[in-house]
Amino acid sequence: MTSIPPYLIPSRSAKRAHYDPAVLHSILDEALVCTISYSVDNMPFMIPTAFVRHENKIYIHGSVGSHFLREIEKGIPVCISVTLIDDLVVAKSAFSHSVNYRSVIIFSKAEKIEDFDLKTAAFEWLTDKMVPGSWEYLRPMKQNEVNKTMALAFCIDEASAKIRTGMPKDEPEDLELPIWSGLIPVSAKKQAPVPDESSAGIPLPKHLRY
Amino acid sequence: MTSIPPYLIPSRSAKRAHYDPAVLHSILDEALVCTISYSVDNMPFMIPTAFVRHENKIYIHGSVGSHFLREIEKGIPVCISVTLIDDLVVAKSAFSHSVNYRSVIIFSKAEKIEDFDLKTAAFEWLTDKMVPGSWEYLRPMKQNEVNKTMALAFCIDEASAKIRTGMPKDEPEDLELPIWSGLIPVSAKKQAPVPDESSAGIPLPKHLRY
Numbered sequence: 001m002t003s004i005p006p007y008l009i010p011s012r013s014a015k016r017a018h019y020d021p022a023v024l025h026s027i028l029d030e031a032l033v034c035t036i037s038y039s040v041d042n043m044p045f046m047i048p049t050a051f052v053r054h055e056n057k058i059y060i061h062g063s064v065g066s067h068f069l070r071e072i073e074k075g076i077p078v079c080i081s082v083t084l085i086d087d088l089v090v091a092k093s094a095f096s097h098s099v100n101y102r103s104v105i106i107f108s109k110a111e112k113i114e115d116f117d118l119k120t121a122a123f124e125w126l127t128d129k130m131v132p133g134s135w136e137y138l139r140p141m142k143q144n145e146v147n148k149t150m151a152l153a154f155c156i157d158e159a160s161a162k163i164r165t166g167m168p169k170d171e172p173e174d175l176e177l178p179i180w181s182g183l184i185p186v187s188a189k190k191q192a193p194v195p196d197e198s199s200a201g202i203p204l205p206k207h208l209r210y
Numbered sequence: 211m212t213s214i215p216p217y218l219i220p221s222r223s224a225k226r227a228h229y230d231p232a233v234l235h236s237i238l239d240e241a242l243v244c245t246i247s248y249s250v251d252n253m254p255f256m257i258p259t260a261f262v263r264h265e266n267k268i269y270i271h272g273s274v275g276s277h278f279l280r281e282i283e284k285g286i287p288v289c290i291s292v293t294l295i296d297d298l299v300v301a302k303s304a305f306s307h308s309v310n311y312r313s314v315i316i317f318s319k320a321e322k323i324e325d326f327d328l329k330t331a332a333f334e335w336l337t338d339k340m341v342p343g344s345w346e347y348l349r350p351m352k353q354n355e356v357n358k359t360m361a362l363a364f365c366i367d368e369a370s371a372k373i374r375t376g377m378p379k380d381e382p383e384d385l386e387l388p389i390w391s392g393l394i395p396v397s398a399k400k401q402a403p404v405p406d407e408s409s410a411g412i413p414l415p416k417h418l419r420y
Contacts, residue, residue, distance in 0.1 A: 007255070011277030032298075032309070032396070035291050037247035037254040044247040044254055044289040045217070048313050067221030079254040081245050085398065088242075090418070092408075094337040094348050095355040099242070103258050127304040131394070138304050139384055145305040167406045174349055175408045180415055182405040184341070186242070188295065191395040196377045198302075198385045205390055208300070 007107070008160040018161040021056070027102045027161055028053040031082040032130065032188075036060070038071060038078045045071075051080075052122070052129040057153045058106070059113075059122040064150045073112045073152060080106040080154060085186055091168035092179040100183065102163045108154040116143075122151045133207030217317070218370040228371040231266070237312045237371055238263040241292040242340065242398075246270070248281060248288045255281075261290075262332070262339040267363045268316070269323075269332040274360045283322045283362060290316040290364060295396055301378035302389040310393065312373045318364040326353075332361045343417030 010017050018024070028034075028051075037046040047068045051060045058080070062069045072078055082104040089098035113119045123146070124135045168181050190210045195202070220227050228234070238244075238261075247256045257278045261270045268290070272279045282288055297310035323329045333356070334345045378391050400420045405412070 012273055012275065032295055033293060033311075035245050035256070035293065037256050037289060037291075039249035039252045039254045042249045042252055043287050043317075044249045046245070046247050046256075046289045046291040046315060048291060048293040048311070050309060063222050065222060077253050079247065079256045081247075081256040081258060083243060083245065083258040085242055087404075088340055088400075090341055090344070090403070092349050093355075094333055094345065094351050095359070097337060097340065099260060099340075101243075101258070105256060107253075123304055127307060130298055130307065130309075131300055134300070135304065137389065139302050139387055139389060141304050145303075149305070170406075170408065177349055178412055179347065179349060179409075180403075180405065180412045180418065181409045182403050184403050184418070184420075185401040186398050187401075188396050188398040190298075191397075193300070193390075193392050193394050194297075195390065195392040196380075198380065199389075199391045202388055202390045208390065208394070210394075 005158065008158065010162060016162045016164055018163060024104055024156065024159055024161050025053060027084060027104050028058060028082060031084055034058070034080050034082045036072065036078055036080050038076055050126065050130060052126040054125045056156055058156055059126060059151055059153050061123065061126060061149050061151045064148055066150070069150050069152065072110045073150065075109045078108055078110065078154070080108060087183040087185050089168045090181055090184060092170045092174045092177045092181045096168050096170045098164060098168060100164050102161065104159060104161045106154065106156050106159040108156065108158065110152040110154060113151040113153055116146060119151045120146055137205055137207065215368065218368065220372060226372045226374055228373060234314055234366065234369055234371050235263060237294060237314050238268060238292060241294055244290050244292045246282065246288055246290050248286055260336065260340060262336040264335045266367060267365055269336060269361055269363050271333065271336060271359050271361045274358055276360070279360050279362065282320045283360070285319045288318055288320065288364070290318060297393040297395050299378045300391055300394060302380045302384045302387045302391045306378050306380045308374060308378060310374050312371065314369055314371045316364065316366050316369040318366065318368065320362040320364060323361040323363055326356060329361045330356055333359070347415055347417065
């Protein structure tokens with residue numbers, strides 16, 4: 001734990017911080033999008049994007065014409081944020097309200113993926129993360145599609161998670177008040193698929209039957 | 211439209227960009243958390259936090275001891291990002307996969323709220339946004355609770371939204387393939403409240419009956 005840099009230690013609620021890769025990975029694997037920030041002349045910029053974790057890296061993709069990707073592919077410092085909201089934490093006072101969340105912050109620099117096979121693998125991981133089991137079912141990716149898509153990898157060695165779970169922590173003198181307190185779960189859930197008109201009559205494949 | 215600074219115009223999919231305050235507000239009012247980034251010596255930092263929009267500002271709060279708040283209360287440039295994910299957009303090829311999303315990016319600087327009444331109002335707006343109708347029901351906020359909480363406001367005049375809606379846009383030659391395409395809705399929904407043990411026997415108030 002002595003190797004944790006100071007900017008990975010929260011100034012508040014430090015007991016909510018986690019550095020175990022298994023904890024980081026579970027949050028990264030559940031979140032569909034991350035938000036990436038970078039600075040130009042100390043002016044911060046941000047962009048949300050889909051991503052996938054594979055081993056100790058996360059991978060993003062986009063058009064080779066993207067201004068954002070062309071800025072960060074240079075290897076400038078980036079900060080990557082992932083946030084899952086689990087519950088609204090409803091207390092007996094506004095002051096004790098909170099949110100149950102699982103978040104990850106990563107400090108990293110982009111590595112541009114030039115290798116065709118690794119790039120294709122990254123697209124397979126990303127596709128199978130967004131829609132598990134779909135890569136094998138889809139029309140295979142074409143060489144020119146791989147070529148016109150950029151893929152960047154980010155090592156996640158410098159990262160921390162912050163997690164709040166459980167019930168509200170009301171002030172002791174508030175506990176007897178006849179005011180309802182508890183949790184309101186607010187997680188994102190997959191709902192029934194809606195077919196495109198080009199797919200009328202095509203059976204829903206097994207991997208999409210939630 | 212000539213007054214839009216270049217960093218608010220996306221380099222890709224510019225037709226997805228929106229600057230209408232009503233569109234920006236609807237996204238900001240639906241999202242529970244934003245992510246704020248700022249730079250120190252060109253190193254980007256980020257933190258997710260709850261927020262509320264009121265008129266043309268957003269408000270955040272936190273402990274007066276928060277390192278993050280003390281850094282940005284100085285009025286350094288910040289970038290604020292909000293992302294709502296509506297659907298996974300499942301195409302017949304991996305290349306045409308997408309995500310339906312509504313996102314907002316704001317460029318701003320913090321104004322620290324020193325006025326007691328405005329600060330209390332900001333906490334009321336925030337509480338009633340997270341749990342609509344709850345402020346009047348809760349144990350009233352105490353003066354020392356207001357004093358030990360910092361509130362910051364951010365003007366949202368420099369902001370843009372980016373929105374994707376609708377079905378996948380498959381390549382014309384793929385449309386006849388017998389591969390299922392369509393949308394998988396993935397929105398966050400409030401679920402049945404779970405009472406704390408201190409609230410056993412306390413009726414669920416009307417504003418929490420979803």
